[in-house]
Amino acid sequence: MPRLLVVDDDRLMLRSLEKLFAQEGYFCKTAQTVEEARRELSRTAAHESFDLILLDLGLPDGDGVSFCRQIRTSHRMPILLLTARDQITDKVIGLEVGADDYLTKPFDPRELLARTRAHLRRSAEYITATAPINRIEVGSLLVDLDAREVRREGDKLHLTEREFELLHLLARHPGKALASEWMFEQIWGYSPELGIKTLTVYVRRLREKIEVDPPRPKVLLTVRGFGYKLVAPEKP
Numbered sequence: 001m002p003r004l005l006v007v008d009d010d011r012l013m014l015r016s017l018e019k020l021f022a023q024e025g026y027f028c029k030t031a032q033t034v035e036e037a038r039r040e041l042s043r044t045a046a047h048e049s050f051d052l053i054l055l056d057l058g059l060p061d062g063d064g065v066s067f068c069r070q071i072r073t074s075h076r077m078p079i080l081l082l083t084a085r086d087q088i089t090d091k092v093i094g095l096e097v098g099a100d101d102y103l104t105k106p107f108d109p110r111e112l113l114a115r116t117r118a119h120l121r122r123s124a125e126y127i128t129a130t131a132p133i134n135r136i137e138v139g140s141l142l143v144d145l146d147a148r149e150v151r152r153e154g155d156k157l158h159l160t161e162r163e164f165e166l167l168h169l170l171a172r173h174p175g176k177a178l179a180s181e182w183m184f185e186q187i188w189g190y191s192p193e194l195g196i197k198t199l200t201v202y203v204r205r206l207r208e209k210i211e212v213d214p215p216r217p218k219v220l221l222t223v224r225g226f227g228y229k230l231v232a233p234e235k236p
Contacts, residue, residue, distance in 0.1 A: 002120050003027045003049070007037045007064075008056040008082060017054070020109055021116075034062035041075065050077055052119055057083040057094065065093055072098030076161040078119040082107075088197075095201045100162050101188065118189030123161065136171040139219060139232030141210060143171045150210070157209050162187065166202055167210070170220065170230035180227040203228060 004026050006017050014030040021028040029050070031037040041050070053071065057064035068079055081094045081102035091102050101115060134145040142151045150157045150167060159167065165187050170178065184199045203222075207214040218233040 001025060001027050002051045003029070004052050004054065004116070005029050005031065005037065005040055005050045006054045007031045007034075007059065007067075008054075009033065009058070009060050010056075016109075017112075020113070024113060026116075032060075034059050034067050037067070041071070049075070051123065052077055052116060053079045054082055054116075055079055055099070057081060065097055068094060068099050069097040072160060078123055078161065080115060080119060092197070092201060095198055096205070098160055101198070122165065122187065122189055136168075136174075138171050138174045138230055141167075141171070141219065143168055152210060159206075159209060162202060163206050163209070166206055167230075170228065173230075175229060175231050177223040177229045178227045183227060 004021055006014060006028060008014055009032050018028045018030060029040055031040055055064050055068060071079060078100045079098065081099045082105060083102060084105045094102055100119060103112060103115060136143045140153045148164060150159055169183060169186055180196050180199055207217050207220050211217050211219055219230060221229050221231060223229055
């Protein structure tokens, strides 16, 4: 049974979401503050962790963006932001600090369920799938599917779950240009309005971790007007 943590200060919203997710067969725990959410995460850390977090940006005892950043320091489950803020900058900042997706209030419950299923499905596929090649080397990068880790010249890189998924997708097609729309659908499972902007944010974050000089990438290249490709740079 998927385990969800919903963090929102709107009590009526929490009750509605609890009922909605219960009907879908999900276990749903709720919290109205950052402090309550921290306690729930600490309780499950040593036992069964949550599979997905739905996090409101506006909380009474802290900023949801800052809390999202804190979650990312020790947890890898998908994070879906629930926000009444309709500014693009707020959404981009949320993605920059580690969120996987966002949904602007008010939202259609059917869309929320669809996105929740998509994130849970993608997460489960990457955890349980058996690939014919579980260790992929592209230049100085080693992508280890079994260990769920990436190393560059032997040094372990600290990637989020979504960053790992993106790099693994690129590494399975070394040297091949992949279309942005196709990449987003493969990783996120659907095509929201700002999907390509979300992908752009994650590509930038990934370059900061795998490139020697991120502003001048040599490994994760942009194919103008089409998408991206992962290459092994030529040795000097």
